Amino acid sequence: MSSTAPGTETKPRNLGDRMLNGIERIGNKLPDPFMLFLILFLVVAVVSTAMSWAGVTVRIPGSDEITTVKGLFTAEGMTWLTVNLGENYLGFPPLVTVLPILLAVGVAEKSGLLAAIIRKVFGSAPRWMLPYAVGVVGVLGSIMADAAFVVIPPLAALVFKAAGRHPVAGLLGGFAAAGAGYSTSMFVTSLDALFAGITTAVTGSLPNPGSPVNPVSNYFFNFASSIILMLLAGFIIDKVLEPRLNRQGVPTVEVEADEDEGAVREEKQAALSAELSPVEKRGILWAVLVGCVLAAVIVVAVVLPDSPWRNEEGGFLPKSPLLSSIVFIVFAMFVVPGLVYGKVVGTITGPKDVPRLMGMAVKDMTSFLVLAFILGQFIALFNWSGIGQWIAVAGATGLESIGLTGFPAILGFILLASLLNLFIISGSAMWTLMAAVFVPMFALIGFEPAFVQGAFRVGDSATQVITPLNPYMIVLLTMLRKYEPGAGLGTLIARMLPFVVPFWIAWVVVLSVFYFADLPLGPGNGIFLSR
Template sequence: MTSTPSASVKTRGSLPDRLLGGIERVGNKLPDPFMLFLILFLIVAVASTAMAWANVVVTVPGATEATVIKGFFTAEGLSWFTTTLGANYLGFPPLATVLPILLAVGVAEKSGLLSALIRKAFGSAPRWALPYAVGFVGVLGSIMSDAAFVVIPPLAALVFKAAGRHPVAGLLGGFAAAGAGYSTSMLVTSLDALFSGITTAVTETLPNPGSPVNPLSNYFFNFASSIVLILLAGFIIDKILEPRLRRQGVPTEETASEDDSVPGALPSGALPPSMSSTLTAVERRGVLWAAAAGAVVAAVILTGALLPDSPWRNEDGGYLPKSPLLSSIVFIVFIMFTVPGLVYGKITGTIASGKDVPRVMGASIKDMSGFLVLAFILGQFIALFNWSGIGNWLAVAGASGLESIGLTGYPAIIGFILLASLLNLFIISGSAMWTLMASVFVPMFALLGFEPAFIQGAFRVGDSATQILTPLNPYMIVLLTMLRKYEPQAGLGTVIARMLPFTVLFWLAWVGVLTVFFVFGLPMGPGNGIYIDG
């Protein structure tokens, strides 16, 4: 199948198409991701050195000590870099998430289990409902933490392909829903506990801290937001993203892989030529045994976690805000893909012997070899960004700028969200950014009479919507690697242009939900309103 790569397509048609096409072309003129981050590394190195020579010091409100900006081209900086080069790479956070999950998904995918499950579950499902199903899974995917960025997009692509829809729409839509809606969910997640813990720590020093903040303090707001974002994600995938992909002539088939050579295994991302939802007798038997194996594994994990003296409980005997169980998400995802995949492969013959297991795992890692190379420079950049203290300086400088404008009332809340959205392009960690921003803005807005839980809810909007636009998001590089299986010439501009509608519409809709809560004085969660009483 031949098709013109979208990176070279000159989009004609409506104004939005021309605008997105222009963004894509300009974005694709950026250097290759490796070179881009090398340039950014050098910029931060020079900037940090200049700030260090100028003796720049940042004081984060609430911190016991000031943060001194450290320079790369100093004796301390050069010593730090030469002694931590390997640790910076191996300590790059996504590696600990991506690699184990890739090994596990490789077993489930290349054994044929994922294909069989998708054909069974979605082969006869209404095609119109699939974008909304992807939106639902993506927005609620934060319960899996960062694993959502690795698991959901390729599975969504397979779902779309099984239904005869464009797989790239599923791939990109799954990533956008998981990323742009990361801070909200119908369920209480570890993120709720993490944010509330940070907020509580800040409010302890306030003379009038308002209502206590707990993991349920934003639940009503989160629930309403998640419904709106799920529906909006499905609409964007169905009415904007997929039609544009077809107008651009984006391929619906992956480029051939060199090493999908496991006996009987399907190529990466492939589905049976018939695209039929009907499984053979052997496949049905394999699915049943795989489901039974998955149920046994889940029961073992659940039983172990619920035991009164379970080692997966925290020191208080619970699971929130932190516990070994919540820190074991990668292991749980790994085991829940690997065991059923092995059982299915053994029943159907796609995994004939033990020697096939490392081969299927190796094939999945080979598909992501480009990311492993990029991870080297990404790890160095992020390590320098954090070590130098420039992230703290950006947050405090932004807060001071907003405060100097003199905004009050709800316009100040909108300014706060805009600042969070901007900082989110540079500080990807939600907990790190909230730690910095909460220490500045929770006390500031408390003086204006706003509940800390309301400010925390406003932060969630800015914390998520823009993270799918920034190359500093390491999972965007993972997505680009997956996208290049369909479009080898795709670049960062391609991804940014296709993420932009999600960011803009999610941001506007989410702010709209917050505005409704503000105007009508609705509680953000049980016992947490908009204004501090008294």
């Protein structure tokens, strides 16, 4: 596979390429991400201030509490900003996930463990299977919560590189599968429990609340959807994304920033194509054994009847210290085996090497750490001002005023959720707002709350991989720029669109099959309320 230098992109051969190239060109005319979010911050500041002066309020249906939109350029707003500037940055949610995992993955990668495992596991695997493997891992990645967005893409890139395929296809495909399929899984996750809790909270006042909603109320629907989306993700990576990257001449090697980094990258690329040495095999063996022991210790610690990682009811769902410890578990499962492997093969000779390897990982993400400052300010202002709630309620009211019924009403609901997902990235926050409006509304026309929740999941995921408001898009852009320094948000949006539209359509088709065949979405939960 050739690696064409930037700027030598071949002429698009088909209409699809021309359309995506057009979207990419338009998208890349957007300002640099830092400036873009600074502009968005100022726009929200001005709009929120105008709405505040106009006395705009919002009331979530089903609640007596009235929220007044607050403006930044007011006495209250300026005080809020000056007091919370540092907290807005350090409290930026992705930092809590990205930084610890970044340090841990840095130890595992820079010690050579990740490359060695990939060569061992995928060295004899059929090349055609890799896109589908990435699709499976990506869609199931929601079991790791937000950590999936940080862990899966770079590992998928390494897997593709080791097999002689385009690493950027693995990088982008892994992110797309993890993001566009985030709300579904073959396993019951914390998100299922969270959504169920929100749905249950708004059904108490309904004359006919339907069947109780619990974490497995959408399980049959999730299981079927995840299989379809896994296969679809693999197909798109294999037949659409990677061929387009090759036609565009996107480099397959990281751009060398300086001589030292260039030497490290050449060494890495050579290592990926070489056979494992005896000492590397021994290092993997010890790393895997220690990893298994660590996993066993964690399992034993949490399954004990009086485990402190259980919740007050003695379980794990919907919330528990265990589910809140996902970042720690991922951190430990990368760091400990990485240290063991490095010690065995000699890439780690002493304690001083550990912070050095972590520092190398942080250096790769410096631009994101700078960008996170303005991202944190923007998201904090968006949430504090109340504009997000106002947008959700206004959209819901508009849809309700149209008077749609039946499955077209569900399609309108999904479309609205997809549009709101461009502005409100948190699925739990958006469902909290939308459930209060739509669960009672759809109950009045005969739909089970669990079915409305299932429909929401479709709109909740697909579009989050094309919105600049998704902070993990910026993390991905930082990774992509190692291969394409000139890549911008338009580049990412154009390459994510081939996933968004098919995922959305396929997911709607699966939902329509359940709807028209009147199939249960989960144990005891159907489509229509019993009369």
